[in-house]
Every structure is written in C-alpha cells, then in structure tokens.
Amino acid sequence: MTWKTMTYTGWGRVHDATGRVARPERMSHLQALEPLPAIGNCRSYGDACLNDGGDAVLMTRLDRILDLDLDAGEVEVEAGLPVGDLAKLLAPKGWLPAVMPGTGFATIGGCIANDVHGKNHHGVGSFGQHVLSIKLIQDGKPKTVTPKQVSLFKATVGGLGQTGIIASARLKLLPCEGDVITVTERRIDDLDSFFEALDGSRSTYTVGWIDATAKGASLGRGILEEAETAYGLVPKKPKSRKVPFDATGFALSSPVVRAFNAAYFRRIPESGQTRVKPISDFFFPLDKVHDWNRLYGKRGFHQFQCVVPVAGKDVLREMLEEISRAGLASPLAVLKRMGDGRGGYLSFPMEGYTLAVDFPNRGRAEALIGELEEMTAKAGGRIYFAKDATARAETVRAMYPDLKKFAEVANKIDPNHEFATDLVRRLRLREVS
Amino acid sequence: MNNTWIILGATSSMARAFARAVSDRGDGVLLCGRDMADLKASAVDCAARGAPIAEALAFDARDPKSFQPIIDRALREDGQLHVSVFVGSMPPQDAVDADPSLIAGVVTDSYTGPATFLQRIAPELEARGGATVVGVGSVAGDRGRIGNYVYGSAKAGFHTYLSGLRNRLTRAGGHVVTVKPGFSDTAMTWGLEGMFLVASPEKIAEDILRAVDKKKDVLYTPFFWRYIMGIIKAIPERVFKKLSV
Numbered sequence: 001m002t003w004k005t006m007t008y009t010g011w012g013r014v015h016d017a018t019g020r021v022a023r024p025e026r027m028s029h030l031q032a033l034e035p036l037p038a039i040g041n042c043r044s045y046g047d048a049c050l051n052d053g054g055d056a057v058l059m060t061r062l063d064r065i066l067d068l069d070l071d072a073g074e075v076e077v078e079a080g081l082p083v084g085d086l087a088k089l090l091a092p093k094g095w096l097p098a099v100m101p102g103t104g105f106a107t108i109g110g111c112i113a114n115d116v117h118g119k120n121h122h123g124v125g126s127f128g129q130h131v132l133s134i135k136l137i138q139d140g141k142p143k144t145v146t147p148k149q150v151s152l153f154k155a156t157v158g159g160l161g162q163t164g165i166i167a168s169a170r171l172k173l174l175p176c177e178g179d180v181i182t183v184t185e186r187r188i189d190d191l192d193s194f195f196e197a198l199d200g201s202r203s204t205y206t207v208g209w210i211d212a213t214a215k216g217a218s219l220g221r222g223i224l225e226e227a228e229t230a231y232g233l234v235p236k237k238p239k240s241r242k243v244p245f246d247a248t249g250f251a252l253s254s255p256v257v258r259a260f261n262a263a264y265f266r267r268i269p270e271s272g273q274t275r276v277k278p279i280s281d282f283f284f285p286l287d288k289v290h291d292w293n294r295l296y297g298k299r300g301f302h303q304f305q306c307v308v309p310v311a312g313k314d315v316l317r318e319m320l321e322e323i324s325r326a327g328l329a330s331p332l333a334v335l336k337r338m339g340d341g342r343g344g345y346l347s348f349p350m351e352g353y354t355l356a357v358d359f360p361n362r363g364r365a366e367a368l369i370g371e372l373e374e375m376t377a378k379a380g381g382r383i384y385f386a387k388d389a390t391a392r393a394e395t396v397r398a399m400y401p402d403l404k405k406f407a408e409v410a411n412k413i414d415p416n417h418e419f420a421t422d423l424v425r426r427l428r429l430r431e432v433s
Numbered sequence: 434m435n436n437t438w439i440i441l442g443a444t445s446s447m448a449r450a451f452a453r454a455v456s457d458r459g460d461g462v463l464l465c466g467r468d469m470a471d472l473k474a475s476a477v478d479c480a481a482r483g484a485p486i487a488e489a490l491a492f493d494a495r496d497p498k499s500f501q502p503i504i505d506r507a508l509r510e511d512g513q514l515h516v517s518v519f520v521g522s523m524p525p526q527d528a529v530d531a532d533p534s535l536i537a538g539v540v541t542d543s544y545t546g547p548a549t550f551l552q553r554i555a556p557e558l559e560a561r562g563g564a565t566v567v568g569v570g571s572v573a574g575d576r577g578r579i580g581n582y583v584y585g586s587a588k589a590g591f592h593t594y595l596s597g598l599r600n601r602l603t604r605a606g607g608h609v610v611t612v613k614p615g616f617s618d619t620a621m622t623w624g625l626e627g628m629f630l631v632a633s634p635e636k637i638a639e640d641i642l643r644a645v646d647k648k649k650d651v652l653y654t655p656f657f658w659r660y661i662m663g664i665i666k667a668i669p670e671r672v673f674k675k676l677s678v
C-alpha cells in the first residue's frame with residue numbers, strides 16, 4: 001500500500017491534521033492495512049475526521065454498489081460511496097436512502113459513524129436505524145454485524161469509527177415517487193410560530209431556515225420548508241460552481257449577513273409558494289457551490305448544533321438572543337423538529353428541537369459557542385460530534401449517558417486506541433469512568 | 434443498436450470511471466483484468482448503473498492464452514463491439530535501473546500485450562464495421578525523460594501502434610482514439626512526488642467519452658497537456674538532454 005503524507009482539515013477548516021494517508025481502491029488492499037482510523041469525505045466540521053500525527057485510511061475510492069435489490073428495496077454499498085450519488089442513482093428507480101444529511105458528499109461510512117439525521121427525522125429516525133448489516137474490519141478480516149449483535153451494533157452506529165473500519169453496509173431504502181420534489185415554503189414570523197409550525201407539519205420532509213440575526217419581535221423568524229417527492233420533469237440544473245479562493249472577512253460581515261437574511265426572508269411571498277425542484281436542490285442545497293467553506297476565509301468557521309428536549313425549548317429563545325446580540329451569525333441557520341429515533345450509544349438525536357448555526361472563526365465565536373454549549377447542557381440537551389470542534393470533555397460526558405457502554409465495547413475491540421481520532425481524544429470518549 | 438465495451442485493465446480507477454460512464458448510457462461492459470474479486474464488484478456496480486451486460490473476465494497482458502476467451506465471449510454479443518485499453522505499469526525508474534529485466538514486463542503490460550490482443554480482435558472489429566478502440570497511452574510517451582523513459586518508451590510504441598491501427602480500422606468504418614492523459618489522481622500516482630495539475634479519473638473518463646463521440650484521433654486530457662507537451666516537444670534535443678523536467 002502506498003501512502004501519501006498530507007495535511008487535511010475538517011469542513012470548518014479550523015483544525016487540521018498532518019499524517020500518512022492510504023487510499024485503497026479495492027477491498028483486498030483495505031484489508032491489508034493495520035488497524036487505523038477511517039475517514040470519508042471530511043464533511044464533519046471539527047476534528048472527528050482527523051488523526052494528527054498518525055495514519056488514516058481515506059475511503060472515498062471504495063464507492064461501488066455491491067448489490068441492488070429493487071424488489072425488496074435494499075442496497076449493499078461500499079462505505080466510501082457518497083449518499084448523494086446513491087440518491088441520484090436510486091430516485092429514478094423509485095427508491096431513496098432512508099435518511100440523507102444536508103450534504104450529498106457525506107459517505108455511507110460517515111453517515112453510519114455519525115448516525116446522521118435528515119429532514120425526515122421526525123418520521124423515520126436516524127440513518128443507523130435503516131442499516132441492515134455492516135461489514136467491519138477490525139484486524140484485517142471483515143466481520144458482519146447486524147442489529148442483533150446489540151452492543152457492537154450500537155457502538156458502531158454513531159460510533160465515530162471506534163469499533164473498526166466500516167467496509168460496506170446493507171441499507172433498507174425508502175420508496176419515493178421519483179427524482180423531483182414538491183417544496184412548499186412559507187414565512188414564519190417569530191419563534192413561537194416556528195415551534196407551532198414545526199409541530200403541526202404533516203410532511204415527510206420538513207426543515208426550517210432561521211434568520212439568526214433577527215431581534216425583538218422578529219426573533220426566530222424564518223422560512224418553513226415542507227416537501228414530498230414527486231414524479232415529473234424539471235429543467236436540468238446548471239453545472240456546479242467552485243469557490244476559487246479564500247474569501248475576505250467582508251463577505252460574511254454582520255451588516256452583509258443581516259441584509260442578506262432580510263432579503264432571503266422576503267424572497268418568499270407573504271402567502272407562501274410551492275415549487276417543484278430536482279431532489280438534490282432540496283436535500284443538498286449547498287452542494288451546488290463546491291468548496292463553499294472557503295467563503296469563510298483562511299481562519300475557517302464553526303457550526304454549533306444542539307438538540308434540546310421539548311420541555312427545554314425556551315432555551316432556544318435565549319440562545320437566539322445571545323447569537324443575534326453577538327452579531328456573528330452567518331446566513332446558515334437551521335431549526336428542526338426531531339423525533340426520538342437514534343441508532344447507537346453516541347447518536348445525537350433526541351425528541352425535541354435542533355438548532356444549527358454557522359459562525360466565522362473570529363472574535364468571540366468560540367467563547368459564544370462555549371456559552372451555547374453550557375446552555376444546552378442545562379436544558380438537558382446535547383451537542384453534535386459531527387459539528388463540534390471546541391467542546392470540553394466534561395460538558396459532553398453529561399450529555400451522552402451511554403458513553404460508558406460505548407467505551408467498554410470500543411476498548412475491548414481496540415485496546416490500544418488505534419482507531420482513535422483527534423475528536424475522540426479531545427473529548428476523551430474512550431475513557432470508561 | 435446495442436454497444437458492448439471490452440475494457441482491459443478494468444481495475445484501474447480511470448477504467449472504472451469510464452465503465453460507469455458507458456453503463457450510464459446503457460452500454461454493456463466486459464471488465465477484464467487480474468483481480469477477479471474486484472472486477473466482480475465493479476460488474477455489479479455497472480449493472481446497477483444501467484449496463485445490460487456486465488461481466489468480469491480474466492485477462493493478463495503477460496499471458497496471451499487469456500486473450501481468446503475474452504474475444505469469444507465478446508463475439509457472442511451482437512451489435513457493436515468496442516475495445517478500451519487502460520492496462521499499463523510504471524515501476525519506479527530506479528527499480529528498473531537496478532533490475533533492467535523489469536523492462537520486458539513494462540513493455541508487455543503497456544504495449545505489446547494490449548497490441549497483441551487488439552491485433553487478434555482487429556479482423557472481428559473490421560467485420561462488424563463501426564467499432565471504436567480507445568487506447569490509453571500517456572504524455573510520458575511524447576518524449577523520453579530521465580524520470581521514466583522505460584515506461585515512456587513503451588507508451589510511445591503503443592501510440593505508434595494505435596496510429597497504425599487507426600489507419601487500418603478507418604477503412605472498415607471503425608475509429609481509434611489515442612488518449613494521452615497528463616497526471617491523474619489514481620492508484621498509480623497516489624503519494625508520488627512532483628504531481629501537479631492532477632485530474633480526477635472521472636474527468637479523464639468524461640473527456641474520453643466525448644472524444645469517442647466526436648471521433649477525435651488524439652486526445653490530451655485535460656486539454657492543456659496538449660500545450661504543455663507542445664512546448665516540451667519543441668525544446669531542441671541538445672538543450673533537453675541537460676534538463677530534468
């Protein structure tokens with residue numbers, strides 16, 4: 001196996017890692033490697049996908065369909081396949097991956113290892129709940145894990161790669177009407193109306209865009225998007241664009257973001273609107289602009305994402321006040337209702353509301369995120385490892401009650417912590433007590 | 434009319450991208466190479482993407498006995514037959530310096546093996562009319578350089594062979610595309626020093642397919658390598674011999 005010594009980053013580009021990276025193109029080469037952490041398309045924002053000073057295996061060239069059963073609605077794929085590629089292939093045949101995160105670049109391995117959620121979490125739960133089996137490589141030999149092996153399965157789903165390399169997986173699919181989607185957008189005037197609208201939504205796919213710069217009576221205003229897949233024809237979208245260089249601070253300065261958000265809000269007529277789009281425009285709206293993370297400049301950016309239980313939802317108002325006061329938010333802010341579906345010990349979801357906000361990495365951003373984390377903890381909520389770059393181990397322990405069970409399983413398989421990544425070490429996720 | 438592609442060296446990521454691209458269009462693929470387990474996985478993948486026929490077949494450029502069964506299998510398909518060659522090997526030049534007997538293998542993998550195969554199937558391609566042959570050479574074949582002139586010379590031989598085959602097949606309504614990739618991000622170059630302007634295998638495959646459709650003779654991919662190689666070829670030998678480019 002040949003190695004490439006390289007420096008790579010998480011999606012937020014705040015942390016980086018330097019080390020040897022292997023990129024096998026066939027299973028036999030993957031199996032020939034000593035135990036080491038696997039990484040996908042590095043769409044995690046922080047350091048979940050980094051192993052500074054150590055080796056890693058990049059899974060992206062193992063991206064084939066290994067079995068497709070359209071009658072049963074099941075597919076087996078190599079773990080490096082991007083979930084968006086799978087959706088594109090399956091939708092015209094009447095099926096979709098049951099759960100899709102907001103980027104189609106996330107690989108199936110990454111979707112399992114972070115037990116990702118989608119815009120239909122309230123209806124179908126998390127990614128791991130639709131996984132029928134996983135081929136795990138722990139010491140060269142692949143081993144099949146199914147939900148029947150409860151503890152190993154639960155430590156693998158959402159397990160950040162700590163139980164071994166996910167080589168391939170068999171997934172249960174969700175039927176869909178076709179490869180277009182009918183999207184209804186309506187304005188929401190404030191936070192209480194948002195909670196109400198999210199609770200009342202009966203759609204398969206529901207997501208809220210929130211104006212994190214709005215204050216006072218408009219605090220929590222935004223746009224509710226509800227969608228159903230459909231059969232039909234829509235014009236092909238233009239080719240994706242690239243951000244060719246790192247942007248300067250101006251692009252995302254506070255007045256620019258405020259003006260942008262106000263315009264974005266008013267884009268939707270007061271009476272709302274319904275449009276038909278290609279599915280990827282709805283599920284992966286940001287993927288059209290390649291490398292958009294470079295818009296935040298060299299210093300990168302953070303995403304804060306928390307989920308809080310329904311009873312603790314008022315903390316979101318305090319958070320939004322805090323955020324708009326700080327004047328640091330970017331246009332990317334999302335509010336969603338979550339169900340209780342979760343597949344693993346370290347899965348993020350819980351019944352409640354999840355808020356995600358991007359912040360450029362400047363000024364008080366990290367301090368603000370620290371405060372938001374404390375508020376989340378007090379409200380009985382949790383933060384998401386896929387997004388985190390700054391949390392402290394102590395804060396996180398209380399949020400994940402099954403951490404001990406997780407660490408016991410992982411430590412038994414990997415006593416020397418050869419699968420550990422920078423995030424796992426920073427948050428001490430492998431410590432049993 | 435249905436199209437079937439014989440793909441030699443189908444484990445290469447460039448070939449894999451090409452096989453997917455033709456599968457997307459509904460063409461059949463016969464994936465030929467040495468690693469049968471890997472080829473079988475690719476065959477399922479191509480079938481899922483729309484290939485009406487997708488099979489893995491054993492092919493070793495150094496074992497001419499493996500050629501005829503592939504040709505026989507291909508001839509069972511009616512419709513149009515096409516061949517694409519992605520086979521090649523590039524041991525480091527210093528390994529070749531240490532053991533010159535490696536040269537025979539490089540030449541067999543990159544030139545004489547595929548040429549022997551093409552020579553055997555050529556009459557069938559002529560008989561069926563509009564066949565396309567895609568031969569992947571390399572910009573390294575355009576000029577011998579200190580860093581990899583053994584590999585380069587094998588590719589140069591293959592280029593010349595392809596140009597002759599083009600001359601022959603054109604008369605029978607066929608077509609030959611000589612592909613000269615620059616640096617591509619594949620297993621061959623992963624971790625090599627001195628790579629620049631590296632193109633993805635998908636980009637190369639897309640360019641190849643366009644060249645097939647447009648019946649281009651010689652494709653540099655990405656396109657700017659035509660200009661880079663134009664300059665490199667224009668340097669007088671008396672100067673070039675002192676350079677290490």
Ligand SMILES: Cc1cc2nc3c(=O)[nH]c(=O)nc-3n(C[C@H](O)[C@H](O)[C@H](O)COP(=O)(O)OP(=O)(O)OC[C@H]3O[C@@H](n4cnc5c(N)ncnc54)[C@H](O)[C@@H]3O)c2cc1C
Nearest residue numbers: 040041042043044101102106107109110113116117161166
């Ligand atoms: C624009 C954008 C929108 C997003 N929207 C959502 C969303 O709506 N919902 C959501 O849940 N998440 C979302 N995310 C987060 C993203 O889905 C996750 O971070 C996902 O894990 C990324 O997949 P990846 O392949 O890039 O994995 P990486 O980021 O490379 O790795 C993630 C983790 O998985 C492990 N891993 C990866 N592959 C393997 C493997 N084969 N075997 C074992 N371990 C492996 C890594 O070690 C690491 O711990 C979003 C991210 C972006 C950039």
Ligand SMILES: NC(=O)c1ccc[n+]([C@@H]2O[C@H](COP(=O)([O-])OP(=O)(O)OC[C@H]3O[C@@H](n4cnc5c(N)ncnc54)[C@H](OP(=O)(O)O)[C@@H]3O)[C@@H](O)[C@H]2O)c1
Nearest residue numbers: 442444445467493494519520521542571614616617619621
């Ligand atoms: N990567 C670049 O920058 C670059 C640039 C210019 C040209 N090229 C050319 O592009 C083509 C594809 O290469 P790549 O970059 O994708 O590298 P690669 O993965 O090393 O591909 C080489 C292919 O040739 C096959 N092969 C080698 N010897 C063989 C033999 N004796 N019998 C049968 N198959 C044999 C390999 O099969 P196995 O899997 O069995 O080994 C593999 O499929 C090659 O012809 C290469 O010379 C590459």
